[in-house]
Amino acid sequence: MSRGRYGIHGGQYISETLMNELIRLEEAYEHYKNDPGFVAELNKLFKEYAGRPSLLYYAEKMTKDLGGAKIYLKREDLNHTGSHKINNVLGQALLAKKMGKTRLIAETGAGQHGVATATAAALLGMECEIFMGKEDTDRQALNVYRMELLGAKVHPVTSGTMTLKDAVNETMREWTNRVSDTHYCLGSVMGPHPFPMIVRDFQSVISREAREQILAAEGKLPAAVVACVGGGSNAMGAFYNFIPDEGVELIGCEAAGKGVDTAFTAATIATGTLGVFHGMKSYFCQDEYGQIAPVYSISAGLDYPGIGPEHAHLHDTGRAQYVPVTDDEAVEAFEYLARTEGIICAIESAHAVAHVLKIAKNYRTDQSIIICVSGRGDKDVAAIARYRGVDIHD
Amino acid sequence: MTEIQKKVKNSVDGVFDTPNKKAFIGFLTAGDPDADSTVKFILEMERAGADLIEIGLPFSDPTAEGVVIQDANIRALKNGMTTDGVFEIVRRVRETSRLPLAFMTYLNPVFHYGYDRFFAKCEELGVGAIIIPDLPYEEKEEVEEPAAAHNVHLISMIAPTSEERIRSIAEGAHGFIYVVSSMGVTGVRSEITTDLGAMVEQIRRVTDTPCAIGFGISTPGQAKEMASLSDGAIVGSAIVKIIARHGAQAAEELYQYVKSMKDAVAEA
Numbered sequence: 001m002s003r004g005r006y007g008i009h010g011g012q013y014i015s016e017t018l019m020n021e022l023i024r025l026e027e028a029y030e031h032y033k034n035d036p037g038f039v040a041e042l043n044k045l046f047k048e049y050a051g052r053p054s055l056l057y058y059a060e061k062m063t064k065d066l067g068g069a070k071i072y073l074k075r076e077d078l079n080h081t082g083s084h085k086i087n088n089v090l091g092q093a094l095l096a097k098k099m100g101k102t103r104l105i106a107e108t109g110a111g112q113h114g115v116a117t118a119t120a121a122a123l124l125g126m127e128c129e130i131f132m133g134k135e136d137t138d139r140q141a142l143n144v145y146r147m148e149l150l151g152a153k154v155h156p157v158t159s160g161t162m163t164l165k166d167a168v169n170e171t172m173r174e175w176t177n178r179v180s181d182t183h184y185c186l187g188s189v190m191g192p193h194p195f196p197m198i199v200r201d202f203q204s205v206i207s208r209e210a211r212e213q214i215l216a217a218e219g220k221l222p223a224a225v226v227a228c229v230g231g232g233s234n235a236m237g238a239f240y241n242f243i244p245d246e247g248v249e250l251i252g253c254e255a256a257g258k259g260v261d262t263a264f265t266a267a268t269i270a271t272g273t274l275g276v277f278h279g280m281k282s283y284f285c286q287d288e289y290g291q292i293a294p295v296y297s298i299s300a301g302l303d304y305p306g307i308g309p310e311h312a313h314l315h316d317t318g319r320a321q322y323v324p325v326t327d328d329e330a331v332e333a334f335e336y337l338a339r340t341e342g343i344i345c346a347i348e349s350a351h352a353v354a355h356v357l358k359i360a361k362n363y364r365t366d367q368s369i370i371i372c373v374s375g376r377g378d379k380d381v382a383a384i385a386r387y388r389g390v391d392i393h394d
Numbered sequence: 395m396t397e398i399q400k401k402v403k404n405s406v407d408g409v410f411d412t413p414n415k416k417a418f419i420g421f422l423t424a425g426d427p428d429a430d431s432t433v434k435f436i437l438e439m440e441r442a443g444a445d446l447i448e449i450g451l452p453f454s455d456p457t458a459e460g461v462v463i464q465d466a467n468i469r470a471l472k473n474g475m476t477t478d479g480v481f482e483i484v485r486r487v488r489e490t491s492r493l494p495l496a497f498m499t500y501l502n503p504v505f506h507y508g509y510d511r512f513f514a515k516c517e518e519l520g521v522g523a524i525i526i527p528d529l530p531y532e533e534k535e536e537v538e539e540p541a542a543a544h545n546v547h548l549i550s551m552i553a554p555t556s557e558e559r560i561r562s563i564a565e566g567a568h569g570f571i572y573v574v575s576s577m578g579v580t581g582v583r584s585e586i587t588t589d590l591g592a593m594v595e596q597i598r599r600v601t602d603t604p605c606a607i608g609f610g611i612s613t614p615g616q617a618k619e620m621a622s623l624s625d626g627a628i629v630g631s632a633i634v635k636i637i638a639r640h641g642a643q644a645a646e647e648l649y650q651y652v653k654s655m656k657d658a659v660a661e662a
Binding site for chain 1 (some may be wrong): 453454455457458460461464468471476477478501502503504505506507527528529530531532533535551552553554555556557559563574577578579
């Protein structure tokens with residue numbers, strides 16, 4: 001009976017009020033994903049609006065400095081709106097429009113998904129309301145104003161821990177309230193089926209391009225693909241077309257915050273247990289009674305107590321491995337990439353960079369590693385400065 | 395009747411057994427503001443005429459609740475309430491009361507406790523039903539079987555958006571059916587606009603399982619109207635609001651309120 005399973009994970013653990021809408025969404029998606037008109041329209045938006053395909057850049061200085069595998073950066077930071085989030089949003093917004101919806105709502109952590117959703121809403125002439133944890137509206141004030149410029153209404157969420165998890169709670173509540181004209185443009189490979197599938201499919205453009213690009217550049221597949229994981233959308237997109245390539249290691253980098261042995265962490269695979277939350281069965285940071293734990297990361301985008309169900313399954317089967325990366329390591333990698341390659345990446349993406357700084361030398365120089373640079377770091381500059389004790393106003 | 399419908403028989407069935415007698419079902423959050431108060435409030439609501447009490451087992455992220463019950467969940471957890479603590483509350487209530495009881499919670503605390511272990515406790519303490527708003531028809535199997543094995547009804551919910559799903563949900567329902575009056579989350583509403591008469595009629599065409607309407611009911615007038623359309627009225631946020639306002643001193647106010655609601659339901 002249950003749909004949307006990845007091994008034991010996934011499913012549709014959601015209120016009855018939303019079930020028919022999820023069924024309709026799945027039907028519409030199954031129809032339009034094979035509709036040549038829809039596919040052409042989306043590809044046109046990808047190419048002419050979002051700026052796809054994104055570059056696969058050979059980071060030569062970094063490669064020389066690390067002295068191991070050749071490092072390639074999949075430059076999702078160069079997409080319109082500055083992150084991979086636009087891939088999913090353009091797909092979902094177009095789908096919602098085809099379904100006759102006139103209003104988009106979305107959660108956002110760092111603000112990247114909110115900005116992307118507000119952008120798509122502006123472009124397609126739809127109303128847009130974004131729910132963002134109060135703590136995140138403070139640490140990402142620039143993105144709040146950006147969303148407002150794009151015509152969206154931003155609701156600071158003051159319940160619970162006032163971060164991404166609470167923003168998801170509040171967006172779900174709003175969707176339950178008003179579902180007939182509204183699509184919940186969920187931002188990651190999480191939530192109830194069909195969201196993990198839809199978001200993964202729209203994000204899989206990352207690995208579709210990267211696989212072709214690396215074959216063209218190197219004549220062979222990479223040794224590893226490395227991406228940061230919160231809910232896990234950029235990682236799922238970066239992994240997906242490499243899953244059948246068994247020789248390619250898939251490595252997801254979780255936000256360890258101040259360390260996996262502290263309470264200040266968001267590393268779900270490292271510290272979480274099996275549970276059911278936000279519509280899905282997966283791994284979650286939670287206490288002995290199944291209360292969802294407050295999580296912490298310097299990165300608002302990875303500050304989430306769960307992980308998408310397909311990642312949980314890739315972990316169970318051993319096809320992908322998940323490693324924790326601390327705030328300190330991420331900030332150092334953020335600075336390293338800026339200094340070495342002249343690229344200021346998102347603090348989220350810096351978690352992936354940090355892991356590659358550790359492992360690159362374990363590979364031969366004829367091997368390659370692809371890092372998914374999921375977003376650009378303009379939004380993080382003020383916070384990094386604060387982290388380093390420099391007081392600047394953003 | 396399905397196997398499970400035949401199998402589960404407990405005190406919750408008795409709530410709806412008397413013909414033409416409508417039920418008043420009250421909800422409160424366990425541990426809000428503390429365990430002693432919850433025990434006292436349950437007994438007070440029983441004295442005021444409540445036919446069934448839904449005990450909310452607090453969850454950190456109650457996505458189906460409006461602010462009133464969200465805050466109650468937070469208060470209860472902050473004061474240290476746990477799943478074992480809720481079972482202890484029920485044990486104390488059972489020292490003096492045989493009132494039909496149900497749990498309302500989210501799936502994760504139940505999943506985490508272990509389905510078999512959780513429902514064995516329910517059976518031992520005479521908790522006859524459980525309502526889990528994040529467990530729709532499609533996913534109910536994993537819970538319904540262990541619940542039924544311990545003689546606990548897993549209550550089915552039907553919402554204004556259920557439409558053609560009503561048939562399959564109602565056919566498999568037992569204990570009672572929780573009819574969600576309105577779109578959105580729990581909370582007091584000045585007006586309920588769903589055509590509930592038509593919804594209940596649709597349900598009754600496929601099942602004899604009683605229907606109780608909840609979400610948004612706070613006044614005696616609303617309770618009477620909802621009970622006249624169905625077999626009972628469920629009231630949560632309005633009760634939790636009284637507890638939020640009066641804290642540990644809420645018993646007298648709760649008695650008056652529940653009595654007025656019970657009287658209104660009896661007139662339906």
